[in-house]
Amino acid sequence: xxxxxxxxxxxxELEKQSISNIESMIEYYxxxxxxxxxxGMSEExxxxxxxxxxxxxxxxxLDKSVPALVKERVKKSRERAEQNxxxxxxxxxxxxxxxxxxxxxxxxxxxxxxxxxVFWVLVxxxxxxxxSLGIAAVACFVATPFVFLGYLSYQSALVSxxxxxxxxxxxxxxxxxxxxxxxxxxxxxxxxVMACKRKIFG
Amino acid sequence: xxxxxxRGILEACVLAVLERGESYGYQLVKDISEFIEISxxxxxxxxxxxxxxxxxxxxxxxxxxxxxxxxxxxxxxRRKISELLDEWAEIxxxxxxxxxxxxxxxx
Numbered sequence: 362x363x364x365x366x367x368x369x370x371x372x373x374e375l376e377k378q379s380i381s382n383i384e385s386m387i388e389y390y391x392x393x394x395x396x397x398x399x400x401g402m403s404e405e406x407x408x409x410x411x412x413x414x415x416x417x418x419x420x421x422x423l424d425k426s427v428p429a430l431v432k433e434r435v436k437k438s439r440e441r442a443e444q445n446x447x448x449x450x451x452x453x454x455x456x457x458x459x460x461x462x463x464x465x466x467x468x469x470x471x472x473x474x475x476x477x478x479v480f481w482v483l484v485x486x487x488x489x490x491x492x493s494l495g496i497a498a499v500a501c502f503v504a505t506p507f508v509f510l511g512y513l514s515y516q517s518a519l520v521s522x523x524x525x526x527x528x529x530x531x532x533x534x535x536x537x538x539x540x541x542x543x544x545x546x547x548x549x550x551x552x553x554v555m556a557c558k559r560k561i562f563g
Numbered sequence: 564x565x566x567x568x569x570r571g572i573l574e575a576c577v578l579a580v581l582e583r584g585e586s587y588g589y590q591l592v593k594d595i596s597e598f599i600e601i602s603x604x605x606x607x608x609x610x611x612x613x614x615x616x617x618x619x620x621x622x623x624x625x626x627x628x629x630x631x632x633x634x635x636x637x638x639x640x641r642r643k644i645s646e647l648l649d650e651w652a653e654i655x656x657x658x659x660x661x662x663x664x665x666x667x668x669x670x
Contacts (some may be wrong), residue, residue, distance in 0.1 A: 392587075393588055421607075422643035
């Protein structure tokens with residue numbers, strides 16, 4: 362191991378143990394290795410003649426002052442207590458707040474359901490209108506000869522035939538855009554529902 | 564050896580070496596390890612503690628193009644050595660007493 366590697370590993374190990382004054386410790390071992398190398402050792406030998414990193418870290422942990430150790434312990438237990446405390450606090454709030462949050466949640470759910478139903482009713486209505494226009498067109502077309510025979514009038518038959526073409530034209534014109542519109546809004550609606558689901562359930 | 568006791572002894576050794584003249588980490592390890600086993604990782608906390616309690620002072624000096632830390636004993640450090648020697652004188656008396664009692668018991 363080179364000096365750089367040794368010091369780098371040592372530093373990261375000391376950081377894991379939250380030792381204070383790591384920099385001065387690194388300087389100290391840097392100096393020790395340099396002095397050994399000046400004494401005639403190779404870099405490799407100088408590094409391997411040092412105590413192992415585990416031993417150094419062990420010594421450093423032992424040397425943490427008692428107040429520092431106590432502070433650390435107190436901090437840890439306080440954190441734990443806070444975590445537990447918050448857990449209980451949330452449960453208490455959830456239980457006590459039931460009369461408030463449950464109706465709110467229910468309202469939100471019913472509102473969402475209402476929007477859903479209204480949306481699909483709108484879709485259905487538009488399609489029913491288009492389909493009825495189509496049926497009317499066919500009816501007018503089929504009725505044309507009967508009108509001609511019944512009234513014996515060119516004009517009435519022409520009106521009937523014209524209406525059939527007009528209605529069929531409207532249906533053909535509206536069909537594609539309506540399908541596209543509902544496909545798109547359907548996709549948007551689906552995305553919105555998925556986004557809500559992700560927000561709530563993660 | 565009890566680790567606390569060992570630390571006390573090592574502190575006294577460091578101070579004793581420094582009383583002879585200022586020194587640096589590696590030299591201290593070499594000087595002291597002639598008498599008692601000491602490694603860099605045990606020396607470091609001792610130096611820190613002696614520095615915190617102002618029994619020694621630290622200064623950096625250039626050496627071969629790098630900075631080396633040197634340690635110099637203070638008056639507080641010298642007083643500490645005499646205190647420790649006094650304590651050990653007492654311990655030696657106790658030691659002799661225990662050895663004598665045991666010998667007499669055995670006779």
